[in-house]
Amino acid sequence: MIDRHAFRRALSQFATGVAVVTARGDAGAAVGMTMSSFNSVSLDPPLVLFSVERKAYSLPSMLAANGYAVNILSRQQEALSNQFAKSLGDKWSDVEHSLGHAQSPLIHGVLAHFECEPYANHDGGDHVIFIGRVIRFTAREDGEPLVFFRGKYHNVSLHDQRQPAWPLPIHY
DSSP, X not given: OOOHHHHHHHHTTSOEEOEEEEEEOTTSOEEEEEESOOEEEEETTEEEXXXXXXXXXXXXXXXXXXXXXXXXXXXXXXXXXXXXTSSSSXXXXXXXXXXXXXXXXXXXXXXXXXXXXXXXXXXXXXXXXXXXXXXXXXXXXXXXXXXXXXXXXXXXXXXXOOOOSSOOOOOO
């Protein structure tokens, strides 16, 4: 049997970006949740994935949504990350946004938006894995990412632009 706490600590060794996934729920209310489980899947067709814990209050709304948006947070949006990490409460208080595909909220000031239509959902143990087909996206060329590592937010210096000593393979 794997020790859950030790496993979680080991997983925290992988630095991730932070995103807020948003959608319009089945009752018409905006939903949003912070996550670091975002990744690219395919370029053709353009697919991305994220996962939602089965116990998440917003899971039924996400499953019923006609679309969703992945908002990639900038370093200056740490408070926003914390605001959307809460289970309940008014997550949308003072959050500037506009509406995208399927009325999914697009949060202002983020580094990138990926507007998606549902493509597939898969069993992921205690999570549901969502795969979305990207139908539109925007990306800024300025700003620094919000990074999560070892249970804390960290800075990434964009001033150190050293090249790797060997070619890094990128497989899609």
